[in-house]
Amino acid sequence: MIFNWLAERRRKAILAEPFPAQWEDYLLQNMAHYSYLDPQERKQLRDFTQVFVEEKEWEPCGGIDLTDEIKVTIAAQACLLLLGLDHILYKNVHSILVYPSTVTPVYPTGYWNMEGEVCAEPMPILGQASMGGPVILVWDAVRHGGIHPENGHNVVYHEFAHKLDMLDGSINGTPPLETKEQYRQWAEVCTREYNELRARAERGRRSFLDAYGATNEAEFFSVATEYFFEKPVKMEEDHNDLYQVLKGFYNQDTAARQRRHHDNR
Numbered sequence: 679m680i681f682n683w684l685a686e687r688r689r690k691a692i693l694a695e696p697f698p699a700q701w702e703d704y705l706l707q708n709m710a711h712y713s714y715l716d717p718q719e720r721k722q723l724r725d726f727t728q729v730f731v732e733e734k735e736w737e738p739c740g741g742i743d744l745t746d747e748i749k750v751t752i753a754a755q756a757c758l759l760l761l762g763l764d765h766i767l768y769k770n771v772h773s774i775l776v777y778p779s780t781v782t783p784v785y786p787t788g789y790w791n792m793e794g795e796v797c798a799e800p801m802p803i804l805g806q807a808s809m810g811g812p813v814i815l816v817w818d819a820v821r822h823g824g825i826h827p828e829n830g831h832n833v834v835y836h837e838f839a840h841k842l843d844m845l846d847g848s849i850n851g852t853p854p855l856e857t858k859e860q861y862r863q864w865a866e867v868c869t870r871e872y873n874e875l876r877a878r879a880e881r882g883r884r885s886f887l888d889a890y891g892a893t894n895e896a897e898f899f900s901v902a903t904e905y906f907f908e909k910p911v912k913m914e915e916d917h918n919d920l921y922q923v924l925k926g927f928y929n930q931d932t933a934a935r936q937r938r939h940h941d942n943r
């Protein structure tokens with residue numbers, strides 16, 4: 679495949695350039711999770727980040743000055759999800775729109791709209807991902823998420839998890855998996871956890887996962903992803919089945935990583 683070859687060749691050229699020291703400073707300042715990674719994972723994340731920053735279209739919106747700091751901070755958090763998923767690099771993400779702060783889109787571009795279904799009223803958003811469309815992010819929310827690695831909320835993980843879900847062409851909370859058995863377990867575990875979350879949310883009761891995950895299966899996967907990277911030790915203890923299917927998909931042991939980070943602190 680000549681296109682793959684060109685892509686590989688272009689990526690090699692990108693990676694032949696050293697990762698700028700200033701960029702690593704941005705990671706250390708704006709992405710607390712970077713310090714959780716071992717040296718090999720850090721190197722892989724820097725490589726992914728370098729290619730991602732170069733290959734994607736970056737569109738400044740709302741008068742923002744779209745600096746390298748912003749691009750690197752977004753790219754690295756998006757690519758954290760890929761550390762165990764080589765060579766995906768979000769082929770379904772072409773452009774990223776960045777606003778300085780909370781934005782109310784004039785036209786809702788959510789996936790319901792793209793699917794020709796329900797069009798929600800325009801409401802303020804911190805981020806958005808649509809099928810076949812761009813990822814929209816708000817810089818102050820991105821930065822807040824990056825420097826608070828264990829509060830369960832990260833808009834970059836959330837929106838890019840939607841993009842992983844969309845890789846197989848459907849937005850149903852199930853990203854592409856490898857085996858029939860993985861699909862079977864995924865459906866069983868996620869359906870049970872999702873129904874439990876919905877039932878508790880309807881009664882106004884708090885759950886481990888944010889009640890927003892009860893919106894639909896797609897939101898459940900994105901919210902669960904946020905918690906998988908932010909509260910993995912607790913997820914492993916209290917929702918072990920969910921932790922295991924996410925660990926199987928992402929191919930990362932985030933709980934072991936978080937424990938190691940806490941022990942070394």
Ligand SMILES: [Zn+2]
Binds near residue numbers: 840896900
């Ligand atoms: Zn969402």
